[in-house]
Amino acid sequence: MLTTETEILAILRNLPQPALEEAKIFLDFLAWRYQNHSPQGANLIASLRGKATGEMTTDEILNLTRGEE
Numbered sequence: 001m002l003t004t005e006t007e008i009l010a011i012l013r014n015l016p017q018p019a020l021e022e023a024k025i026f027l028d029f030l031a032w033r034y035q036n037h038s039p040q041g042a043n044l045i046a047s048l049r050g051k052a053t054g055e056m057t058t059d060e061i062l063n064l065t066r067g068e069e
Helices: 005-013 017-033 040-048 058-066
Strands: none
Touching: none
16 A cells, blocks of 8 residues: 555644654654664674775685684
């Protein structure tokens, strides 16, 4: 069911004041919830990008993590 902005506004206009206050709280929550569309893991990876300072090659790292020397 698609609900357009016009339909939402029409519903809000017909609500009594106490219900409008509840709707405002809920809309504030939704605004907070969807303010950041990136998953938490993606944010972590993005924050780490470019931070590596090691001078090892990829092959050296793979050999080290596999237990090969």
